[in-house]
Amino acid sequence: MSIIPEFAAALADHNIELDEEVTLRLQAYATEMWRWNEQLNLTRHTTWDLFVGRDLRDCLQVSKVIVEGEEVLDLGSGNGVPGIPLAILRPDIEVSLAESVAKRANVLAEMVAELELPVPVYASRGEELLDDFRFSTLMCRAVGSIAKLCRWVEPYWSNIDRMLLIKGPKWIEERKEARHLGLMGTLELRRIVAYPLGDDAEQAEGAILQVWPRNRQLQHSFPEQ
Numbered sequence: 080m081s082i083i084p085e086f087a088a089a090l091a092d093h094n095i096e097l098d099e100e101v102t103l104r105l106q107a108y109a110t111e112m113w114r115w116n117e118q119l120n121l122t123r124h125t126t127w128d129l130f131v132g133r134d135l136r137d138c139l140q141v142s143k144v145i146v147e148g149e150e151v152l153d154l155g156s157g158n159g160v161p162g163i164p165l166a167i168l169r170p171d172i173e174v175s176l177a178e179s180v181a182k183r184a185n186v187l188a189e190m191v192a193e194l195e196l197p198v199p200v201y202a203s204r205g206e207e208l209l210d211d212f213r214f215s216t217l218m219c220r221a222v223g224s225i226a227k228l229c230r231w232v233e234p235y236w237s238n239i240d241r242m243l244l245i246k247g248p249k250w251i252e253e254r255k256e257a258r259h260l261g262l263m264g265t266l267e268l269r270r271i272v273a274y275p276l277g278d279d280a281e282q283a284e285g286a287i288l289q290v291w292p293r294n295r296q297l298q299h300s301f302p303e304q
């Protein structure tokens with residue numbers, strides 16, 4: 080298999096350099112995901128430019144703040160972003176996927192098997208898995224507001240160290256809402272990665288937010304961005 084020229088061009092346009100084997104595995108993932116997309120509604124990002132500029136971009140940003148050996152749960156994995164690309168980019172961590180819609184979870188399991196990735200897939204609400212499993216990081220993109228996620232996770236903080244939320248510029252309003260609802264009282268929220276979205280709005284910034292219990296000393300500290 081060789082690298083599809085449109086994929087190589089999209090990576091170059093976004094100034095992303097990856098080694099060949101990783102590039103080929105990401106290509107296999109996107110191709111497989113788009114094949115399933117014909118049967119199930121999994122993504123609207125169906126060009127190499129959108130895959131690189133939206134999906135892979137977010138995965139690369141979140142990858143910066145995950146440390147070696149972490150056990151990460153992608154809650155609401157849907158089409159596999161960010162969990163599957165992250166597992167490809169970071170073989171030094173353990174990634175699990177939770178997807179509550181059974182059909183999508185089945186497709187995720189098929190994709191993971193096809194790609195030969197050591198990634199468990201749970202057809203379950205992610206927060207309910209925390210009754211039985213422990214993860215260092217619960218990661219989430221495009222699943223719910225900060226308030227919603229804080230509510231879901233509230234009973235389970237003993238089984239995760241932190242949440243990493245991949246958000247667009249609306250995160251500031253979401254933080255306001257969560258504070259207003261009294262959900263942030265015992266939690267710390269810090270933006271630990273900020274990056275340009277490259278969308279039409281020139282000023283738009285993506286954010287990786289870290290949320291964790293205020294009285295908890297995390298093993299690795301990431302400064303406010």
Ligand SMILES: C[S@@+](CC[C@H](N)C(=O)[O-])C[C@H]1O[C@@H](n2cnc3c(N)ncnc32)[C@H](O)[C@@H]1O
Nearest residue numbers: 155156157158160177178179180204205220221
């Ligand atoms: C909009 S999709 C986002 C998919 C992917 N994370 C992305 O960024 O493109 C949200 C997915 O989360 C799933 N979902 C919603 N609540 C969930 C929960 N509590 N646990 C697991 N999956 C959930 C939905 O079924 C859906 O597939």
